[in-house]
Amino acid sequence: MYNFASSILKKFPPELAHSLTIKLLKFSNFNKKIIDDPILFQHLMGLDFPNPIGLAAGFDKNAEVVRPMFNFGFGFVEIGTVTPNMQIGNKKPRVFRLSNDKAIINHLGFNNRGIVKVKKNLNKIRNTYYNNKIIGINIGKNKKTINSIDDYLFGLENLNSLSSYITINISSPNTKGLRDLQLKGNIEGFIKKINKKKSEIESINKKPLLIKISPDLNDDQLRDIALISLSNNIDGLILTNTTVRRPEYLKSKIIPDFGGLSGKPLFSISNDIQKKIYNFTNGQIPLIGVGGISNGNECYEKIKSGASLVQLYTSLVYSGPLVVKKIKNELKYLIKTDGYKNVSEAIGKSV
Ligand SMILES: Cc1cc2nc3c(=O)[nH]c(=O)nc-3n(C[C@H](O)[C@H](O)[C@H](O)COP(=O)(O)O)c2cc1C
Secondary structure: OHHHHHHOOOOOEEEEEHHHHHHHHHHOOOOOOOOOOHHHEEEOOOEEEEOOEEEOOOOOOOOOOOOHHHHOOOOOEEEEEEEEOOOOOOOOOOOOEEEEHOOOEOOOOEEOOOOOHHOOOOOHOOOHHHHHOOOEEEOOOOOOOOHHHHHHHHHHHHHHHHHHEEEEEEEOOOOOHHHHHOOOHHHHHHHHHHHHHHHHOOOOHHHOOEEEOOOOHHHHHHHHHHHHHHHHHOOOOEOOEEEOOOOOOOOOEEEEEOOOOEEHHHHHHHHHHHHHHHHOOOOOOEEEEOOOOOOHHHHHHHHHHHOEEEEEEEHHHHHHHHHHHHHHHHHHHHHHHOOOOHHHHHHHOOO
């Protein structure tokens, strides 16, 4: 049924297909109890991950379909990016399928319903069975905000208690100037201010803090982020967001030159970044590998390249939600074939 629905949805323009998907999922009201093989379990950042496959930010920006996404077998779900105030994002059309490349280009620009609405949605699921599930909240800034840090501090203060972890998104290519927060002169002061705000939160409510970074940074910039993250107790790094690069191996005929590219062509780009960060941090910070994962082999490669966890988005569009179960089965097989007792033993083995 899901494969059928996916193939129908692909006939609609991408953004319309996405909103129809969200509407359909909202009305699927079953609760599926999924028991994962213990070989996939990890205790990381103080959290119990039943399996390492997570939903990447951007699919469920407003926490509307968290429950159905767990029913598809994800081990954790990251919602957002959420900004303090609701905003409509950039001009349409702003999402493009590059079907021949199994890729997407998006230029959405943090369209979301804002913190108040997202809090309401999260409160609904936090009082249910989903209370024990790992739900990350990815926060960002409004387009019009001049002092970016204020928006992140506001997001942290308001969403921390409803999250399992908070992701600071400073890597979207679709909000002007956002990615500059990653640069040396900015990032250390930025993280220190975030940490100060975190220190004001009651310790029982403190949640792990992760930073999501761009695949378009050079080696010096990656080294800076790695060292600054280490010295400021950042709990995890998410690698990577979409790229503004347009690799020459893209096969599609029409390729917008604005927006961020995700999916298959991002796989090796984000994997290279991940390996570098794993080396710069000496494997001391948990990494979440994102970019172009659509099967067990690719997931396993990310893990062997240093990722403790992975996330995906674009392969849901091309393969449908059953891809999650498929990846988990293939991953289990690969771990066992290599003679590892569990997923943790494979982390970083090929770096
Ligand atoms: C349509 C679309 C919207 C996205 N929106 C966000 C977002 O709001 N925040 C964010 O951190 N990443 C966002 N991303 C990036 C994904 O979370 C992920 O980092 C990227 O797509 C690479 O993974 P993938 O190749 O599995 O899609 C978005 C990606 C897509 C395709």
